[in-house]
Amino acid sequence: MNTASPNGTASPNGEALLSLRDVRVSFPGKRRRARTEVLKGIDLDVRPAETLGLVGESGSGKTTIGRAILGLVPVASGTITFGGERIDTASAARRRALSRDLQVIFQDPYTSLNPSLTIGDTLAEPLIAQGGDARGTRARIAALLDRVHLPADAADRLPREFSGGQRQRIAIARALALRPRLIVCDEPVSALDLTTQRTILDLLLEIQDDTAVAYLFISHDLSVVRAMSHRVAVIHHGLIVETGESAQVTTAPEHPYTRTLLLSAPVADVAEQRRRRERRAEASPER
Incomplete structure (x- = not known):
């Protein structure tokens, strides 16, 4: 994939922003069968301003890792820390507060947007929830639309009036609203055509260059992960089987x-x- 890339640059240094240690997740079995262990002891680190690509086939457990980080599935054992704070046991109230620093971009931009809300209202929701005033919220919405290269009048329109790529730009703008330190990108371009994929990946790289946000970039596509990532972790049947610099893992894997x-x-x-x-x-x- 021909797109700008951090590949070939050194991974950012420093202590991890996000750390998973021996994280295990299991789901109830069907028809009274034993529970199925989906994650079998995951160790991962994401550093500030870094993109860690997480790649694996469907059913490998990669999306479950993202959902565990976001508190959407319970962790059976192990720990998840963010900014030095343990978050896998965080209360609902603490989780809401964490949304300022920890955000997500989902695979399908249409289902992740409320079809009845204008784009302006969608972008205003997290700002208002964090106590933003009306004037500051309007200014921030305008800045966010500009950040993702959409016109200011997009704020008055509904999601159905936009293409898939434009809707994903809106989803990115919403994730950026509170200036997060890390964004979980869960297959953010897999629902888009190849040309649109390139523009969205370039936008994400541009945003990272400008803001130093970190990404956990989840994908089944090794070429996309190679284009986006400083380091790559490969997951197979709920286990991390290889981790290393992007250039090494994606060209000479072990x-x-x-x-x-x-x-x-x-x-x-x-x-x-x-x-x-x-x-x-x-x-x-x-x-």
């Missing part, structure tokens, strides 16, 4: 599963794609 993901990336050449299929079958850790 784990067989990561090599399989690399071989799964589509290429334009039909013969090369066939060779990759054959090599993927030989390298598959499931064999």
